[in-house]
Every structure is written in structure tokens, then in C-alpha cells.
Amino acid sequence: MRHSIDLNKIKIEDSFWSKHVDLVKQVIIPYQWEAMNDRIEDAESSHCLENFKIAAKEESGEFYGAVFQDTDVAKWLEAVGFTLATKKDQQLEKTADEAIDLITKAQCEDGYINTYFTIKEPSKRWKNLCEGHELYTAGHLMEAAVAYYNGTGKRKLLDCMIRFADLICDTFGAEDGKIHGYPGHQEVEIGLIKLYDVTGQKRYLDMAKYFIDARGAGDNYFLEEMKQPDYVRIFPEFDRYDTKYSQSHMPVRKQMTAEGHAVRAVYMYSAMAELAYEYHDKELFDTCVRLWENMTKRRMYITGSIGSSGILERFTTDYDLPNDYNYSESCASIGLALFGLRMSNITKEASYIDVVERALYNTVLAGIALDGKSFFYVNPLECWPDSCMDRTSKEHVKSIRQKWFGVACCPPNIARTLASLGQYIYSVEEECSYLNLFISNTTEICWNGETIQVEVKTKFPFENRVEITLSGGTKRTDFGIRIPDYAKDFTVCSNGERVEYRNEKGYAILRIDSSQTTIIVEFSAPAKFVQANPLVRADAGKVCITKGPLVYALEEVDNGNRLSSIVIDTKESLTEKWDQTLFGGVTVISASAQKISMKDWNETTLYQDSHTVLEDIEIKAIPYCYWNNRGIGEMSVWLKEKL
């Protein structure tokens, strides 16, 4: 299996990504630390560190927050670990060490960590797997521990989580006397696998496998659990619990379609992919392929987002992709990227990265404002702000990014994703190293028995020229470069000469001299019109504009209101123009189009005999990921095609 490179080996300095990645250290990590300490004025209370202090008996008081409140500090520590891997920062490390001290003090004698249950419901430990989020929280803490260990070399949190993992292994499993349950929200599987990667302890891998194998087998564990006389419902919306919600409606290996809560689903699929590889489990791997295909070819937005329903943040049915009342959670696209990366690493197929890239460049990035201070949880493809009202069918759709909440899943998730962007750039195996994403960076990679310096320089996605310099080796070796699905005329020059390449599963494989080779990749990816399968009822008769991995959108500030009245002939040419002043530099796309006129309409007429008048207009599109950075207004990805 190919693997990602260590984050402490890579330095990203990219014209497109750095301004976002740098926000993590400059803005998000300090802000979240203040938030978790309840030092932000006007912000909802977090109480996150306070909970740990109370659980550690350093302070007295009551638990406050959601059952998964501890994950805020976990995701923060993970982002800090990734950040410190890239660049040392003594002050930040000291702060993080203090948080880790607190976590270890809040650990129970037997290794258990969860401030909600420790403070508030000690007798209910493991009694409500469906809603309690203990294993989910454990998973995030495990991921944090591994990231922090990798970033700093410090074992304290790692050892702490090993003790917790051991407790989990002793508590859950098929054996008599153990709990035959599995997490209500998948995530611990990923954490356990990462713990296995670092420690080599097979029992963690086996534990993750048990959770996957047990899910949905036999009588549903959650429904049985709810029959306990002292069962306490935590989330009112779970009242009519549909086991599909947690992908426990049937054994995982039997599942044919992506169902239920989208984040739960993709976190599970990510773990499944790794387990399938580790155990040479073809049946499980085939399940991963099947679910990937169903999800990405029938249930995914062009922006790489998933989960169409606002209620329960869930998948609905094939081709049901409404644009204006969807959920499309930022976290779900993060999970989709995690799953895709693993599938690509196993199969060496570049096509998985096409989806990963789509998710990262569009939905994940749209989730965070350019100043790093506000966030979208929900990512509509069409927004008419006036209609996004509280207590209506669109109450989940916000027309402006939200400040950090008391309970925040997406913001820290986006932070850790940006901080670990390096994991997506390369995939490495013994014989070959592969460049997945065109992001400027310098790194060193070990393959083919030696360490090679690699430098990538590019202004992608706005220019499609990538310069890759490899040096420091002594041998000839293979190097792969992803040929994106949108790339035309993909050419490669090596040390100044055009070379032929072998196309292996979507990668251009070159045989190079690792002592000193400069590769120039060029391709064309002009702005173009893209359509959805007409089975997608919401997009029939519509087109959207894309350029490379970027989906473009129209905003009211550039195009006036009533974006749904715009009609475009796809024979019109799309003009690309660089605008240095916008969003730190961006290619905007313009075209001639038409708009249904308000002439002959007045405010007192709602319906009248048909007589459409079209006016000529010029439209201007910007990358979807940057929408809503210039105030509130209408936005639309899909435009009516003039037929």
C-alpha cells in the first residue's frame, strides 16, 4: 500500500493554498484555544478545558456542553501536532503540553477518558453507545495523540491513549464477558488504526476490525440497547431511530449504497479501506469500491460534497442532489477526502484523487472564510439569502459563515485538514513515488532505497504548468504524476526534453535520474461548461462552469440578484481573466449570457400569461470556494442552459 509522507518532511509554499493553510497557525489555533478556555467575548460557552479540569479534580463544578465536547480539544491538539510537524513553535508546544497534562490527569485509573461520563454519568459508561459518543471521542483523542507524537516526538498523550485503547480492547469484542457493541458514531476505528501504525500493536487493528465486522450483524445493538430500563435518550431526534443513520441496518459487507449520516459513513469507509488492505480482505475491499462508486457516481455534488438531506445530515437516494436545501457538510467532504486518499493508496488509481481534489478545492475550502474566522457547516450550491430563514425547511442553510460555536465540529475539522494537507500531495511506495496534487512544496521522500529531495513549483490551479525538481539520489527510479480527469494535452518534459510517459491508472510514470531531474508538466484545463446526468432532477437543463478542479459560482455582488433568471448558451465562449485584487489573486470567468427581464412585471402581479423577455448581460463567475467573502447575497453554481 502506498503511504503519505511525514508532515515534518514537507514544507508547503503555494500561491493558492498557503494563504489558507497559514490561517491554521496564525488565526484558528490561537482563536480556538481562547474559545476552549471561554475567553472569547460574545461567544457561546465552550467549557471544554474546564470539563477536563473538573474531571481531573483540579476544580469543582458541573460538566457543560455536548457529550462529545472533549473532541474540540482533541481536534485542536491534532491540528497543533500537524502544525508543529511543519514548524517548531515553543510557545505553542508549551500550551499544548499543558492541555495534554490536563487530559492525562482526567484519565481514570483504568485508562478511561471522557469528561461527560466521568463527571456527569459515571454509572452510564458504555451504556449508551448509540448516542454517548465515548468511542467517537476516544478516536479523535487517538488521532490527536498520534499527530502530536509525530509532530513533536513526545509520547505522553500517546501513552495515555494506548492505555485507553487497551481498556477498549479489554472491554469490547466477540468474547464472552465483553460488550458486543460498536460506536454510534464511527471514528475510533481510524484512531485505532493510527495507533497500530505507530505502535505496531496488532490488537488495535483487530479491535478496529471487530467494530466493523460487528456493525449491523444480528439484532441491532442500538435498538437492543434502547430497551434497557434505565436508558436515557440524549438526542431527541433519535426518537424514531433508523439504523441506517449509523450504517448499522445490515452487516457492513452487505451494504450496496451509501446510507445514513454522511460523516459517520465516510469515517467508517476510510477505516474499512485500511482494514481491507491490512487483512487482505477482498470482500471488505469490494464493499469499499461499491460504496465509493455509489457515493461518487450517484450521490455526490459537483463540489465534492455529500449528504443531501438537512434533516439528519444524511444521504437520501441516487441522483437526489437538490442545490438549495442540501446539507453537504464540510466534515463529510473531509471524510470523503480521507476515504479517497486511502482507496487511491491501495489501488494506485489516480481517479480517486480526482474526487479528493474536488472535495478539497471546493467544499472543504468553502467551509472557511478567507480570514479564517467564520465557517460553513452546510454548503449549498445555490443560495437565496432571504429564503434561508430560521424555523423553515431551510433553517439549516446559512447565508453567511458562522462564528465558532460552543459545539463546533466543522471548524476544527477544517483546521486539521488544512494543517495536514501535505498528506494528500504525495503517495509513496517502495518502487515509485507519486505526485497527486499540484501544490508548491519542498520535501524529501524515501523510496527506492534512498532519500530524494523533491521540489514542486506551480501556480496551479490558475496556471497549468508544474515544475518538479528531483535531486539527491543516485539511481534511476520511477516517478508518477497524476493526470487529472480534466487535463487536456498533458505533456511532460524532463530536463528540457519532451518525454513519453507510461499511463498507469491515471498516473504518468516517468523513469528518471534521481540525482538531478527537472520535470515540466504542462496541460490545458480551460474553463468549460459541465453538465450533470439528467437523472439528477435538480440540474436538468443546467450547466455549471469549471476550470480544472475548481467549480465556479455566480454571486449577486457581480451579477445582480435573481441568478435563477440567467440563461446561458453553451456556445458562448468563456473568458478567463486574472484579477490580482480579488481573494488574493484569482482567475475570474466571464461570458455573454441573457437574463429574464422584469419588464412587463410589477409587484402586484404574481402570475400572468407567458411572454418572456430576455436581456443581454455579461456574467462573472468566481471559484465556489470563495463565495460569501464579500457580504451576503445570492449565489448559484448551476445556471440555466439556453436550449
Next chain:
Amino acid sequence: MRHSIDLNKIKIEDSFWSKHVDLVKQVIIPYQWEAMNDRIEDAESSHCLENFKIAAKEESGEFYGAVFQDTDVAKWLEAVGFTLATKKDQQLEKTADEAIDLITKAQCEDGYINTYFTIKEPSKRWKNLCEGHELYTAGHLMEAAVAYYNGTGKRKLLDCMIRFADLICDTFGAEDGKIHGYPGHQEVEIGLIKLYDVTGQKRYLDMAKYFIDARGAGDNYFLEEMKQPDYVRIFPEFDRYDTKYSQSHMPVRKQMTAEGHAVRAVYMYSAMAELAYEYHDKELFDTCVRLWENMTKRRMYITGSIGSSGILERFTTDYDLPNDYNYSESCASIGLALFGLRMSNITKEASYIDVVERALYNTVLAGIALDGKSFFYVNPLECWPDSCMDRTSKEHVKSIRQKWFGVACCPPNIARTLASLGQYIYSVEEECSYLNLFISNTTEICWNGETIQVEVKTKFPFENRVEITLSGGTKRTDFGIRIPDYAKDFTVCSNGERVEYRNEKGYAILRIDSSQTTIIVEFSAPAKFVQANPLVRADAGKVCITKGPLVYALEEVDNGNRLSSIVIDTKESLTEKWDQTLFGGVTVISASAQKISMKDWNETTLYQDSHTVLEDIEIKAIPYCYWNNRGIGEMSVWLKEKL
């Protein structure tokens, strides 16, 4: 003020309406009686009559059902009253008398009636006006009492409700010692006004006026009520109570827009209109006009439905009229018709009847299956059944009419509306009688000092010829005939001769000889394409087909699936054809159109470069009110216009 005619004076025998109206007596009333007695197998328990027996101490047991469970028997009795007015039925009257005996026995010493509070929460009487529905239930019982009295001449229920109304008048009001509250769900206002109409007791009218005047004035009554230490929340969704929901967010007279729960709103507006007239209250009347204009010119579907949001069944904002996840409750269109009729009777404006007719012919009728056995609560204008899944953003949208529920508001409301259709047909005043709707009937009407026999014969809405015969009078008098907004070339012949008419507020006023006159009205109302104001984002670039008051829809059974892929050029001619075999006889409309082809698409491609292929097709449209009578399938009112 013009008034409707007595239902016991009119006999409807109409080619379009009779098959629906007759269902009330033949199917709905007997079925609901069985349902209320819990004698329907596989149906949810109603317990409605059982509750009354327990409250009457005839049986012992617990209350079961919603707080407004009593309204089921109220609406049933009202429908029975209307039905008996039209035609005597001893057996039915005996059954109804038994139910009335039970209600009177369940009445408390002081006049109070409500089985929920009597059985379950006697100490909470009037303590939760927001959610308790006591006044709402009282209102429906008052309406039933008046209908039953009018239909049979029997006073037992009327006297019973007079006692209850007296109690309400003694309990509520501005005076010290009285409760300064108002109903959480408006309806008692209508009931009190009807009681005033029958008894002439001004205190009932004053009571209704108090409820209107008090609403939204000063500190919000409901929010204050919720502060009671022993306040018990009945509906969990009221947890973040928005006072707009019950139109109590500001004094009624200050309200500029139709807000909140649509049924509550239109029931209130109906009462307001009558009160404005009775008290010569210009300010209140202007409020009615303003709210009517806002609602019907910015917030109403072309099918005459209102309330865009599935969550809280509420109005949202101007021009927000999504077609596939709207609520558009059948009951709200019933309330709209009630309000429109009153506004028309006050103003003598025919334009109000245009809206009433639209609501009745489309949404109200769509609410009931052709066999009278299943019902829509929610009335989408576009339906893709696969996507209407439980526990998603579309969970409120059903792709097939539902059987009678344990708690059913729409079915009995549709029943009482059909049973009282006669009230909409004529409006009468001293000097003139007006024909509002073109429905075949025979009646006698008193105006101009004498009783005139009137007979209407027509095959409207499929033929636009109406023959009106007046006889039995001795004088010359005025008779008005509504000129619908869709009518072209409206001509009138009197006794064989073309006559000129005076157009007064949309009515053709004729001076006729009431001893014997035959009027032939003819107009043209061909099928046509209609558009929505482009501010309605959901309908921009779309057209729908209408014919007279009927909105047409495409169904999958006639047009294949993917209705959203159909594109129509409005220059195409619409062909009308009579089909005797369909829905008991209907004009279907066909036209040449095109459809986006699935050629070049396969199941594994979700997005690809734009290259639309159109195929020529023939479309077939049927009246919206009849959709979903031939099994489950896609349906769409709005079609893409070829631009």
C-alpha cells in the same frame, strides 16, 4: 354585506363537482364515524368518541389522542349538518343525535367542554392557551352546532355551545378578573361570529373582537404563560417559540405581511374580515386587504396554496415558493377560500373569488383521492417520489395520498368544505344576487323582496357555457355574474338576445325580469401558458399550463420519468381533447415539446462536459387536482420554457 345562501335551499348536480361532493355522504361521513369509533381495522386508534364517553362518565378510562382530538367529531358533525341541509337522512341524523347527546353529557356543570382537560388535566384548564387548543376546539364545536342547527333545526348542540360560549365570554376579556389571553390556534373567532349570526347575541361578536384586538398587544401572552412554574410543554417543536407562528408577534392591525402557521393565519383573517364589517372598522378592514394582497400576490402558489415551509407549516418570505419541498396544506387553502369569500362579500369584488376558485379547483380538490378514501395534507407542485423519504428534508412530502390518520385535520376539513360548497356559489344582497362559481345547481334565493327560483346548467370548467334560468318573481331586478380573470370574449344573452352588461367590480350586472329569464353566458378560456413573476426564483424560466381555473400537471404515467428534463416552446400550440374515460371525464391537454436525452449518458457518469441532446416528444397534461390517482409517479406543474 352580501351573504351566502342557505345550504338547505341549494341542490348541486354538477358534472365536475358532484362526484366529489357526493363522496362526503357516501364515503367520508360513514368512514369517519367508524374511525372515530375505532372500528376500522389497521387504522390508527382515534378514541375520539371514547374520550367523550369517559368525560361523560359513561365509561372509565384514560384520555387518548391529541389535545384537539375533539375537533374530529366537531368537523364530522359540521359536515353532517351541511349534508342533512341538502338532503334528509333519518339514519344519519339519528347517529349524529347520539353523538350530540354524548357531547352534552360531557359538558361540565359550568358549560366547559374539552375531553382532554376534563379527563386528563382538569386543573390546567385555560392554563396553556398557546398549545392547549381549548378555544380552537370550542370554535369547531360552535361551527358544528350552527351547521347542525341550520341543517336540522335541532337546538340541542346549539344550546350546549351557547352555554360554552357564555362561559368563554365570562372567562376572557379586558375586564379585571378575566383572562387577558387569546387562542394559540385561531378558530373560536369564526365559531363565535357564527353563533352571533344565529342567536343575534352581540356578546359573542364582542368576544371574537376581543380575541383579535388582544392578540399581539403588550407583552406576548404566550411567552408570559410559558413562565408559569407549572407550565407543561405539549408540543416539543414549540420549544423555541416564535410568536410569529401564531400571528401574535405584534398587534394584528400593525401586521403588514402574512406570517407564521398558514392555517392559523387565514382562519384569523376570515374572522377579521367579518369583524371589520360588523364594527365598521376601517383600520381592521385595511389590514385584511393588506394581508390578502401580500398573501395572494407574493406568497401564494398558482394552485391557490399557501405556506411554503415544511417546518412549522408556515409562510416564509415574499416570492419564496419552492415547488418540491413546500407544505401548502389543504387546510390552509380551505382557510384561504373562507377568507376570500368573506372579502368578496364585503367588497362585492369578483377578484377575490378568482383566488377562492383557484384554491377550490386545485389544492382543495387535490387533497382528496377520487375514491374519497385517501388524502393529501401537503400539496407539492413537483414530486419525484424516490426522493420523498422519511427522515429527510422532504419527509413532510408524501408521494401518495395518506389514509385517514388517528389525528386528522385535512380529511374532515375537506369533507366539510365539499359539503358546504353551496356557500361559495352565490352571494346575495338586498338589491342583487350574484353568481360566483359556475357549478350546476337549482336553488331559490330571496332578494329584492321576493323568492326567485334559479337554475344553473353548465359543463364548466371543460365547457365555458353557462345557462342560468330565473323564474318565480314578479319584478325587474339585478343579477350579477362573475367575469373570471381568465375569461376572454365574455358574452351574455338574455332570453335569446345578446345583451350589454355593466361591469361592476368584475361582475356582469344585468337587469332582468325575474318572472322568467334565461341567461346564456359564454366565454373562452383556452389552455394557455402562464408564468410566475421572475422574483419567484423557483419558477424562473418555467411555464405552466392552465385552462380556466384549472392548473394542469404532467404525470410520469403519461410522460415518462424525468419531467424536469422536458423543455417546451411556448409558441407550440396546446391541444385540448376530451377524454371520457379519465377521472370520470376530463379535458386533457397535449403539445409538442422536447426532452433532454439520456443518450451519451450512462450510469457511471455523474458529470461530464456539456453537450445537450434534445429529443422531440409529445406531452400530455391533466388537471393538477387529479394527480396521483393512477399510482405513484413523478408529477410537475412547472415546465422549463425553451428560451
